[in-house]
Amino acid sequence: MKTTGMVRRIDDLGRIVIPKEIRKQLMLKEGESVSFTVEHHHIILTKFSMLHKLSPTIQILLERLYTKYHNTFLLCDQNCIVVCSSDGLAKYQRRELTKDLMLLLKQKKEQIELTMDFYGKQETVTLYPLCYEQEVQGALLMLSHQTPYYQMDQTLLEFVKDIIEEEIEACV
DSSP, X not given: OOOOOOOOOXXXXXXXXXXXXXXXXXXXXXXXXXXXXXXXXXXXXXEOOHHHHHHHHHHHHHHHHXXXXXXXXXXXXXXXXXXXXXXXXXXXXXXXXXXXXXXXXXXXXXOEEEEEEETTEEEEEEEEEEEETTEXXXXXXXXXXXXXXXXXXXXXXXXXXXXHHXXXXXXX
């Protein structure tokens, strides 16, 4: 664990100010939530993502998609890959998003398909942004290995995207 050397006092209400440099690095904005974890006498603050709450349910869904299409399916928030189908667990689970993916998430509000460098390998990636109140929360990603996107039932993938967005809304 890397220390920053920054020290803050707890006020009489138990509040701590997160230093501006850390908020900027984690892209934390006013009003966003953080989650707390205690590990071996350490308090770990993490930028909260509703998608982390959904991961067990979504894991089953992504597995079913993998079984049907033999493509890798991933769910990411704005910072990292939250969950993926079993064929991608070792390679992608909990990895931070590349800068290219972060930019695509910020720019796109609709589904896109492109060929890109995906963690060191050229992949055809289909990206379905997941939105809540017109804000992109993350994305459903598909890496086309066996079944090209144009041969898939696009209505099914739209349906999966809609289910995930409804689950996000239910978590709020």
